[in-house]
Amino acid sequence: MKHSITPQTRRGRGPARRIGRSLALVLPVVLVLSGTLAVTRVNWSGGPSSPVLTASDASASKASSRAAARAPHEVLHDRLLTELQEEDPGVALTHLQQAVDERPSLARHCASIARSLGRAAVRVYGPTRAQSYARPVCDTSFASGVLAAHG
Numbered sequence: 001m002k003h004s005i006t007p008q009t010r011r012g013r014g015p016a017r018r019i020g021r022s023l024a025l026v027l028p029v030v031l032v033l034s035g036t037l038a039v040t041r042v043n044w045s046g047g048p049s050s051p052v053l054t055a056s057d058a059s060a061s062k063a064s065s066r067a068a069a070r071a072p073h074e075v076l077h078d079r080l081l082t083e084l085q086e087e088d089p090g091v092a093l094t095h096l097q098q099a100v101d102e103r104p105s106l107a108r109h110c111a112s113i114a115r116s117l118g119r120a121a122v123r124v125y126g127p128t129r130a131q132s133y134a135r136p137v138c139d140t141s142f143a144s145g146v147l148a149a150h151g
Contacts, residue, residue: 072103072105072106073106073109073113076096076099076106076109076113077109077113077116079095080092080095080096080113080117081116081117081120083095084117084120084121084124085120085124088125088133089117089118089121089125089130089133089142090133090135092117093114093117093133093135093137093142096110096113096114096117096137096138097137097138100138110137110138110141111138111141112141113138113141114137114138114141114142114145115141115142115144115145115148116145117142117145118130118134118141118142118143118144118145118146118147118148118149119145119146119148119149121133121142121145121146122145122146122149122150123149127146127149127150130146130149130150131143131146134146
């Protein structure tokens with residue numbers, strides 16, 4: 001006796017098979033996405049976390065994202081210019097040397113930052129007093145900045 005599948009039997013398996021195939025395609029995607037979302041919600045920093053952001057947290061987050069968008073040498077440059085104006089060029093040059101020692105990746109920006117500090121020192125202190133702060137930080141870039149601003 002020959003067994004044959006009648007159209008009625010085939011039709012009976014059709015919707016179940018389509019649903020099974022759909023689940024087989026969709027279910028892995030859903031599992032991967034839900035796992036990814038779960039991992040991103042974990043507080044990996046180890047610090048306390050709160051699901052509610054306060055307004056000050058949101059503004060601090062925006063400020064830190066702006067700072068993060070700037071390169072480290074730009075942040076250092078601005079900080080040292082502020083120190084130069086609030087204290088003196090010697091303090092700014094010392095902190096420049098310390099920053100380069102701590103983060104060697106800043107060394108390639110050292111000369112341009114020192115020249116900029118030299119130009120700013122002339123604007124704030126005048127050429128003679130600015131030159132008195134010169135020292136061999138990043139070679140003689142500070143002195144060349146003083147000379148460029150004076151000359």
